[in-house]
Amino acid sequence: MGAAMLEATITCPECGHREKETMPTDACVHFYQCRGCGTLLKPRAGDCCVFCSYADQPCPPVQEDRSAHRG
Template sequence: MSCPICGSKYKEKMPQIGKHINSRCVFCHTLFGIKDTNDCCVYCTYSDKICPKAQMKIKKNK
């Protein structure tokens, strides 16, 4: 995960269920959310990997 405010990069375990539209930076403690309405969740927006829900959609469309 990359914080859009302070730029810190940190690892965070992605939950397997639910839609997470907010996250809190572990360094600066700023709460941030998705920036694009097309994004599934904060992991799809700020992580280098997409969330499990988005991964399943890709697998189904192949």
């Protein structure tokens, strides 16, 4: 099992602003305010957090779950 990536770039679906953020390993982030336009992002239906919905990496718990199922 590999280590989870802890940084991800969130892209706002409204304005396209991209911001690199550090993801928490012990909690889901349910709200994220875009630093470009101020839109409050919420997870899409079926996603656990904003990183799973709008970032280039899913959150660490999802990464670990996927890694465990590959082995």
